[in-house]
Amino acid sequence: xxxxxxxxxxxxxxxxxxxxxxxxxxxxxxxxxxxxxxxxxxxxxxxxxxxxxxxxxxxxxxxxxxxxxxxxxxxxxxxxxxxxxxx
Numbered sequence: 507x508x509x510x511x512x513x514x515x516x517x518x519x520x521x522x523x524x525x526x527x528x529x530x531x532x533x534x535x536x537x538x539x540x541x542x543x544x545x546x547x548x549x550x551x552x553x554x555x556x557x558x559x560x561x562x563x564x565x566x567x568x569x570x571x572x573x574x575x576x577x578x579x580x581x582x583x584x585x586x587x588x589x590x591x592x593x
Contacts, residue, residue, distance in 0.1 A: 517525075526532045553559045576584060 526535050551562070553562045
């Protein structure tokens with residue numbers, strides 16, 4: 507089952523006029539267009555300059571310190587430890 511969330515947005519009239527009419531597949535059209543756009547995104551940052559490659563190397567070196575990411579419980583625990591109040 508897919509959960510959905512209703513949103514509203516402003517569209518230029520040129521785009522609005524090009525959309526299918528209400529009850530004629532407008533939502534389906536918008537969803538498929540957004541899914542297509544999202545699928546085209548590059549999944550990973552790729553540096554193109556020497557400076558960018560140095561930054562990428564630094565990020566990679568620090569990955570072990572940043573992962574795994576904390577959930578809400580982990581963040582609360584970390585804050586408590588830093589404040590000196592252990593539970």
